Amino acid sequence: MWRFLTDRSGNFGILLAILLVPVIGAAGLALDYSNAISIKAKIQGAADAAALAAVAESSAGVKQAFAMSGDGEVSVGANDAVTFFKAQFESDTDFKLDQIFAKVVKKDGRLYSVLDYQATVATTLSRILGKDLIRVAGQAIVEYQTEVYRDFFLLLDNTPSMGVGATPVDVAKMVANTPDDCAFACHIVKNGVEDMGSYYNLAKALGVTTRINVVAQAAAALMDTAKDSRKSSNQYRMGVYTFGEKAEDTKLLEVVAPTADLSKAKSKAAKIELMSIPKQGYDNDQQTDFDRAFTQIADKMGAAGTGLTASSPEKVLFFVSDGVGDSYKPASCTKKLTGGRCQEPIDTQYCDLLKSKGYRIAVLYTTYLPLPTNNWYNKWIAPFQNEIPERMKACASPGLFFEVSPSEGISEAMTTLFKKIVNTPLLTG
Structure with a gap:
């Protein structure tokens, strides 16, 4: 029994088997987080475009803002931002949008277009460590100068x-x-x-x-x-x-x-x-x-x-x-x-x-x-x-x-x- 316990031959294979799970998991995390960062950049670009579209010169939101006698929320602009944002990912299966919030506000002669989002990205190798999803979130803000009186x-x-x-x-x-x-x-x-x-x-x-x-x-x-x-x-x-x-x-x-x-x-x-x-x-x-x-x-x-x-x-x-x-x-x-x-x-x-x-x-x-x-x-x-x-x-x-x-x-x-x-x-x- 003593010789069996003190025998070191074959340890490499055993250690490799034991370490393989965390090594693969760590590599998987690196790959999945890299993928998540890439997807977040794509979503952020779409959010920026949507926030900008909501206050574009010819947009319905800007027209509504010009017609307003004072400050306040511009509902048409917020709806347009959400619609524009969603339309860019109709057939995209790389992630799931969990929350979208848009707001367009006229204040002191300026329009502020804000779009917040949260999404989840499915993992691959990270699942070995029990991590099935990676959450990403971001915000896009656009400021637009309305007319100077x-x-x-x-x-x-x-x-x-x-x-x-x-x-x-x-x-x-x-x-x-x-x-x-x-x-x-x-x-x-x-x-x-x-x-x-x-x-x-x-x-x-x-x-x-x-x-x-x-x-x-x-x-x-x-x-x-x-x-x-x-x-x-x-x-x-x-x-x-x-x-x-x-x-x-x-x-x-x-x-x-x-x-x-x-x-x-x-x-x-x-x-x-x-x-x-x-x-x-x-x-x-x-x-x-x-x-x-x-x-x-x-x-x-x-x-x-x-x-x-x-x-x-x-x-x-x-x-x-x-x-x-x-x-x-x-x-x-x-x-x-x-x-x-x-x-x-x-x-x-x-x-x-x-x-x-x-x-x-x-x-x-x-x-x-x-x-x-x-x-x-x-x-x-x-x-x-x-x-x-x-x-x-x-x-x-x-x-x-x-x-x-x-x-x-x-x-x-x-x-x-x-x-x-x-x-x-x-x-x-």
Whole structure:
């Protein structure tokens, strides 16, 4: 018996038999867990795709979210996520889905799509160790920025200087057809009666396009661009303002109050007229008061919002002008005075004040064309001609300045500026 117990021959086979089960089990676990990880990656990819599909641009969930007046759950989006997720594994037998939970929520102007899942993967060799299943779980989260709400306030310079011909050809035609070689189409209205012999009506008879005509057409066309760009009917509101209807009462004229009815805004913008004067030289031509216009438009705009909700829209001032101020400003004019008359490039301190309050300012500078045959221009404007575009650019928010000569497309320039604004990512933090 002692010899039997102390005999070591044949131990390898016995030990091998004893160790074979855990070795195979361990190898099986490695293979099965590797397989489970691979399957989880496949499921995770499907979950990511489903969460993304639920808030895709053209999805029913996004449409429902846009139609919601406030925050809340988007049931259609959640259902779509589950349906999309399941559809990717209709014939897949590598695993079993145990739980699926999807949720789409609109909060603070963003959509959050979340999909959680749990699944079980059957094992093979691991069953030797009594492990028949491996559980896998994961989560997919997608954040989608919904529309940014913005109120646009178009401040359009319609003062007498905007009655100049829109192109060099138009300027030459006016000069050639006026006894005093005048390039300006002065709009004379006295005591409410239109002077049919004024240069404004002469320009119409000659087929001359003035700068204010082009600006009005461009403002109207911009409404179509805004309508095509918005994701919901109340995403953008447009208000249109000019420097006044007549020189006798130069105060901000509200052509149309801020409205989401962009067809209405288009119709009214197209009818903008040049400010009228009762006679040439009235009030020493002091009708282009940028300081007053900026101060008054601020009262109309109200507090700047975050843009995340319709009740807290961003406020954007869209300013279109040739950049030359002409007003009674005896105390703080930046150029030489004629009595109290101040002719100067725009005073940017008023722009800076608006920007400090959170407003964004987009500036479309319609190049002030030199008028070498005009004595007034040569004496008063030519000395600071080069400063005009510099001041206008300084007035604008970063990246929102555009200069266009009257012979180019003002409408296209306004559209370009608008798209730069609406395509700029919203800073929320």
